[in-house]
Amino acid sequence: MTKGTQDLEMLRHSTTHIMADAVMQLFPNVKLGIGPAIENGFYYDFDMEHVLKPEDLPKIEAKMKEIIKKNLKFEKREMDRKEAIQFFKEKGQTYKVELLKKLDDANVTIYQHGDFVDLCKGPHVNFSKKIKAFKLLSIAGAYWLGSEKNKMLQRIYGTAFPTKEELEKYLNNLEEAHKRDHRRLGKELDLFSIHEECGAGFVYWHPKGAMLRSIIEEFLKKENLKRGYEFVAIPHIAKIDLFQTSGHTGYYKENMYFMEIDKQDYVIKPMNCPGHITIFKRKLISYRDLPIRYFEFGTVYRYEKSGVLHGLLRVRGFTQDDAHIFCRPDQLMDEIHKVIEFVDFVMKKFGYEYKVILALRPEKFVGSPESWDHAEEILEEVLKKNKIDYEPEPGGGVFYGPKIDIKLKDALGRLWQGPTIQVDFNLPERFDLTYTGEDGKKHRPVMIHRAILGSLERFIGGLIEHYGGNFPLWLAPTQVAILPLADRHNEYANNVAEELQKQDFRVTIDTRSEKIGNKIRNAEVEKIPYMLIIGDKEMEAKKVSVRKHGKGDLGQKSVKEITASFVKEL
RNA sequence: GCCGAUGUAGCUCAGCUGGUAGAGCAACUCAUUCGUAAUGAGUAGGUCACCGGUUCGACUCCGGUCAUCGGCUCCA
Numbered sequence: 001m002t003k004g005t006q007d008l009e010m011l012r013h014s015t016t017h018i019m020a021d022a023v024m025q026l027f028p029n030v031k032l033g034i035g036p037a038i039e040n041g042f043y044y045d046f047d048m049e050h051v052l053k054p055e056d057l058p059k060i061e062a063k064m065k066e067i068i069k070k071n072l073k074f075e076k077r078e079m080d081r082k083e084a085i086q087f088f089k090e091k092g093q094t095y096k097v098e099l100l101k102k103l104d105d106a107n108v109t110i111y112q113h114g115d116f117v118d119l120c121k122g123p124h125v126n127f128s129k130k131i132k133a134f135k136l137l138s139i140a141g142a143y144w145l146g147s148e149k150n151k152m153l154q155r156i157y158g159t160a161f162p163t164k165e166e167l168e169k170y171l172n173n174l175e176e177a178h179k180r181d182h183r184r185l186g187k188e189l190d191l192f193s194i195h196e197e198c199g200a201g202f203v204y205w206h207p208k209g210a211m212l213r214s215i216i217e218e219f220l221k222k223e224n225l226k227r228g229y230e231f232v233a234i235p236h237i238a239k240i241d242l243f244q245t246s247g248h249t250g251y252y253k254e255n256m257y258f259m260e261i262d263k264q265d266y267v268i269k270p271m272n273c274p275g276h277i278t279i280f281k282r283k284l285i286s287y288r289d290l291p292i293r294y295f296e297f298g299t300v301y302r303y304e305k306s307g308v309l310h311g312l313l314r315v316r317g318f319t320q321d322d323a324h325i326f327c328r329p330d331q332l333m334d335e336i337h338k339v340i341e342f343v344d345f346v347m348k349k350f351g352y353e354y355k356v357i358l359a360l361r362p363e364k365f366v367g368s369p370e371s372w373d374h375a376e377e378i379l380e381e382v383l384k385k386n387k388i389d390y391e392p393e394p395g396g397g398v399f400y401g402p403k404i405d406i407k408l409k410d411a412l413g414r415l416w417q418g419p420t421i422q423v424d425f426n427l428p429e430r431f432d433l434t435y436t437g438e439d440g441k442k443h444r445p446v447m448i449h450r451a452i453l454g455s456l457e458r459f460i461g462g463l464i465e466h467y468g469g470n471f472p473l474w475l476a477p478t479q480v481a482i483l484p485l486a487d488r489h490n491e492y493a494n495n496v497a498e499e500l501q502k503q504d505f506r507v508t509i510d511t512r513s514e515k516i517g518n519k520i521r522n523a524e525v526e527k528i529p530y531m532l533i534i535g536d537k538e539m540e541a542k543k544v545s546v547r548k549h550g551k552g553d554l555g556q557k558s559v560k561e562i563t564a565s566f567v568k569e570l
Numbered sequence: 571g572c573c574g575a576u577g578u579a580g581c582u583c584a585g586c587u588g589g590u591a592g593a594g595c596a597a598c599u600c601a602u603u604c605g606u607a608a609u610g611a612g613u614a615g616g617u618c619a620c621c622g623g624u625u626c627g628a629c630u631c632c633g634g635u636c637a638u639c640g641g642c643u644c645c646a
Contacts, residue, residue: 043641051573051574052574053574053575054574054575137640138574138640138641139573139574139575139640139641140573140574140640140641140642141572141573141574141640141641141642142573142641142642142643143572143573143642143643146642146643147643148571148572148642148643148644152572152573152642153573153642154573154574155573155641155642157640157641183638183639187581188581194637194638195637196577196619196620196636196637196638197619197636197637200636200637200638255645300646302645302646304644304645305571305572305643305644305645306571306636306637307571307572307573307641307642307643307644308571308642308643308644308645309637309638310639313646314645314646315646318646320646405646416646417645417646418646420646451646453646454646455646457646458646459646483606485603485604485605486603486604487603488603489603513601513602513603513604514604514608514609515602515603515604515605515608515609516604516605516606517604517605517606517607517608517609518607518608518609519606519607520605520606520607520608521606521607521608522607522608523607524606524607525607531606533605533606535604535605536605537605545605545606547606552606553606
């Protein structure tokens with residue numbers, strides 16, 4: 001940690017103490033939860049009768065300013081832990097008592113400013129006047145100690161900076177981030193919608209969004225083919241038996257949709273693996289056939305709690321670029337290596353930075369601990385061999401195997417779960433998958449689940465924010481807008497459009513009887529990468545005027561010249 | 571699922587303490603044929619999320635449901 005971030009943390013931590021002080025002064029019977037500094041600010045959790053409303057925030061801010069003005073000293077005190085328990089008990093701060101009881105230390109520190117005392121490691125700023133720029137941002141509910149089983153407390157989020165200018169800048173950035181929100185851009189650019197009357201968490205792709213999706217699908221199909229994957233396709237509904245065999249009805253039940261057909265139990269697939277396995281099992285497999293790599297854009301449906309749905313990033317029906325690799329144990333490492341290379345290739349294509357996480361055995365798991373250890377070792381070895389930086393995450397694996405998760409960083413630095421590579425020793429066992437070895441005996445293959453994008457919905461949601469809706473030429477649903485100045489230019493404009501379409505460019509032509517300024521504005525708002533403006537001068541010169549989105553006029557060019565430059569840009 | 575907020579025209583939003591609704595943009599029609607981010611005029615568009623209650627009368631008050639938003643928990 002650098003000196004700067006340490007100072008910032010100290011400032012924010014001190015600000016949250018002031019906020020807690022203000023809340024306690026304004027409302028009766030406030031019990032304090034915890035109040036740490038976080039990445040972009042701070043929060044404090046409160047348990048109190050008064051239900052916080054947005055209107056309360058300015059009042060709390062005003063009280064905070066009053067407190068700060070007094071320029072109170074932050075004083076540190078050491079206390080015997082038992083003494084501290086007694087101290088907070090007397091104050092009725094039961095949450096602090098609970099925290100103290102969990103600590104092992106003989107001594108604890110408490111910080112005080114004015115009449116406000118809090119259990120706290122510190123450090124803090126020395127005087128309250130050091131706090132110069134802060135803002136309370138939002139109110140939220142949060143479970144005590146982050147557990148669903150505990151009481152829900154009221155949390156106030158805020159942020160603080162050393163100077164007013166830095167605070168302003170942060171708030172502006174927040175606003176900019178809001179403008180890039182894929183839900184907002186999805187509406188503005190007419191890409192997709194989700195409808196109350198059709199069901200929460202189910203996405204309707206409009207022509208432009210579906211085009212974007214299809215471009216990504218085509219790209220991925222080609223790249224999967226190049227790498228020896230074969231396409232398969234499976235039904236969305238299956239008898240429950242299939243998922244009983246796989247174990248999903250046991251471990252994944254709360255996320256599955258069940259239905260009845262002809263008095264028999266069926267499910268809507270929450271995962272594609274059992275389907276791909278069924279195809280693998282259709283015949284005897286020789287060791288010479290392996291590895292077998294089955295790929296599909298597989299749509300799955302999973303029940304997600306109503307409160308967690310979020311635009312395209314968390315939905316109830318989504319399509320994974322899913323593949324299952326069946327291989328011999330001796331091929332495992334090489335296959336994982338190839339998948340990692342594939343991931344790297346695709347992420348570079350989209351300009352994503354990413355972070356690699358090695359997710360290890362969770363509490364709920366199937367299979368033996370030994371097979372888990374073995375799989376975890378192999379993943380770790382591949383990462384080390386390829387000198388890939390990764391973060392281990394104990395307990396982060398799915399129930400059927402450890403995985404390498406790749407989190408994508410968008411332009412705002414937020415991380416999204418994207419590609420995932422999972423080793424599975426369990427399903428081959430459950431489905432009794434075998435291949436015939438060189439020795440003529442049956443052997444057990446190993447399975448790898450992998451998705452490069454993860455889910456198309458989530459990936460595209462992230463992509464919209466990553467580019468802020470300004471898609472590169474190869475992804476833009478509409479690449480070129482042709483804008484004739486007046487009706488007499490329409491014929492020539494149509495010819496240009498046809499010529500571009502013949503070369504597979506996605507073109508729109510605006511023949512409305514509007515002024516050119518209006519047409520340009522329209523195309524700019526739609527974030528179409530190129531505009532071709534056609535008037536008398538262009539017709540005469542047999543050229544078009546090129547205008548680039550966000551950049552402006554590039555001057556006259558012939559159609560040949562622009563298609564050549566487009567091809568280069570792709 | 572939990573805590574809180576919100577739900578008015580395709581979109582963005584007005585509508586004080588109860589008397590069934592407006593604006594801008596978009597759409598449509600007409601005029602205009604224009605040189606690099608909004609031409610003008612007109613027309614049409616709403617069971618005020620849904621269900622129930624209170625009331626002579628509900629967009630407005632009360633209850634429930636659904637959905638969205640900010641979080642928590644959980645996850646691709």
